[in-house]
Amino acid sequence: NPKTLLHTDAVQGLGTFSARALGADFVTVSAHKIGGPKGVGALYIGPRVRNPRPLLAGGGQERGLRSGTEATAQIAGFARAAELRLENRARDRAHLEALHAVALEKLLAIPDMVCVGAGTAPHILSVSLAGWPAGNIVNDLGSQGICVSAGSACHQGKPSHVVAALKLPKRVAAGVIRLSFGPGTTEADIDACAQALRRHRDTRMPML
Structure with missing residues (x-):
């Protein structure tokens, strides 16, 4: 139905697209994804929305769209973070692409480690230590100060519907x-993560 309005949650891609070119009628973004303060976001409303x-x-703030006192400091922080992201976009992308390649090489050198999906986004990588439950990996690495995730932040504690849709073998899906x-990630961070994953594989028992 051409009259149907479309909303896109675009927080992961902020800084990589034009809201108008995207074609969605509503686009939501969040400051913390680009190094800004947590707790502030923005909503793009397209021309088809009446x-x-x-x-x-209530008070009619934000042109009557959202009542309540504006978080001025957070909004200013969001604006500055957006400016910095645009200024450094080419440099940051080159840095992330290099890190992605290094991470892929080091992680796939670990026995039983496989790459999941064929995405080209330079800032994110999905892998599986086939046979070793992802929850155990997250807890083990977290105790060492290394933060990885077994699913999206908005579905924490629940099986990932994205992983399920990939129809991976059971051993691969479990891990x-x-x-x-991010721009602040270093190759030393990648080394620490790879070493921790290798230790986990070598010292823990596979479950599947």
Whole structure:
């Protein structure tokens, strides 16, 4: 139906697209994904949307779309983070692409480690230590100060529907973890993660 309005959660891609070119009628983004403060985001409303109604009625702030006192400091921080991301976009992308390649090489050198998916985004990598449960990996590495994820942040504690949709072999699906890189990530961070994953594989028993 051409009259249907489309919303896109684009927090992972902020800084890599034009909201108008994306074609969605609503686009949500969040500051913390680009190094800004947590707790502040933005909503793009496209030209097809007529008279959007607020969820919270009241003082009429934000042109009547969202009542309540604006978080001025957070908004200013979001704006500055966006400026810095645009200024350094080419440099940051080259850095992330290099880290992605290094991480892939080091991780796939670990026995039983496989790459999941064929995505080209330079800031994220999904792999599986086939046979070793992802939850155990997350806990083990977390105790060493290394943060990895077994699924998306918005579905924490639940099986990933994305992994399920890939229809991976059971051993591979059980060990899927996600690594994210940022401009501040270093090759030393990648080395520490690879070493911790290798130790986990060598000292823990596979479950499947």
